[in-house]
Amino acid sequence: MLMFLLLAFVSQHASGVEVEQGVESVLLPCQVPVNVSMSSTAAVWDQEELTKPMVHGRVKSGDDLSLQNDRYTNRTSMRANALQTGDLSLTLRNPTVSDSGTYTCTARKQGQDLSRTEVQLKVTVPQSEFVEVTQGVKSVLLPFKTTPDLSEDVTVEWTLTQPKLMTVHVYESGNNQPHKQDQGYRGRTEMKEDPLRTGDFSLTLKDFYLTDSGFYTCTVYNKDGNVLLQKSVTLAVRVPPPEWVEVLVVTEGKESACCPLRPHLTFLRTSQWSGLSLNPNP
Structure with missing residues (x-):
């Protein structure tokens, strides 16, 4: 009979959040009655589509991240007084397309669920930025600036995806990797120094041609191949107008x-x- 009363007390809510990739953070809302949070011994955020589902955990004494999935390391936080106020919302920093999915916020008392809230997160790629340049100038900048101080184990890769697929520039292990570029771009591309520290992944393309026009994508991914950041830039190289x-x-x-x-x-x-x-x- 006691088990029935505990399960019957569980409440469920659902909400949705949509955000563009590249923002500093996104808030996943979760509000429960104060009497529920006060009586809870833990609040847990999960992403059940993952093999290791825990995103963030909070107990009376503070955060409990012992079972946290590695992909969320240093990217999540909850209010220090969450279990006292009923505001169990989660802040997720540097959201990427791969973070999209259903997140569950659960308030528990000694292993029993008291409240359960589902939040559907959708992270979208921003619309392509448009860059137009006239043939004959020395260089053109394909811009991409994001949050600085990324982990050293990430790879930054610029590719031309349309009209054909080509590797334009690769930066990994703290260095540019010219041997991974397509031959046509060797000696023609450049990134600023220490891009992981500054968060500036912009690419300078030199000595460009009309055939360099196309759809460029910069992808930042970790050693496991998970996409962390992504941006697209459309480049249009124009013929100089006639002069009289x-x-x-x-x-x-x-x-x-x-x-x-x-x-x-x-x-x-x-x-x-x-x-x-x-x-x-x-």
Whole structure:
């Protein structure tokens, strides 16, 4: 009979949170009555789709992270007075697409569930940033700035995903890895020093061509292959617009006159205007 009363006391709630990848943190809400939290001996956040489901644990004396999944190390926190106030909300820092899923907030008393709240988290990739540049300038920057001080065991990889798949730049183990680039990008790419400390993963592309136009993606992942951060940049390389210059035209028997013509055209001396010849390849 006692078991029945304890189970009947459990309440369930559900909510959803959607956030773009790249924000510093996201709050997963979980509010329970104060009398429930005060009588609880623990509050636990789980992501049951994982083999090791615990995301964060809190007991009366403080955090209990002994069973926490490694992917959440140093990325979660709860209010210090959570069990006193009933606010069991979880702050998840640096959310990524791979963090999407159903999270469960459970208030427990000696192993029995008193309250259970489900939060559906959806982390989306931001819309592609658009960068336009004119052919002929020295370089173009594909921007990507995020939270600094990432772990040293992550890999940063820039790829061209459209119109064809190519490896543009790879940074791992604290160094650039030019041997992992596609041949066409070797010697043409550059990242700033110590990007993991600064959080600036922007890529400089030098000596670019019209064929460099396309859809670029920067992916940051850990040693287990889990995606931590991702951003896309669309690059459009344009042909410089035509410029008009004053060109002296000389005709036989007539005074000189000036007219605006496109550059890179040469003119031959002729006997009449209609006979003016243009050489497009000087």
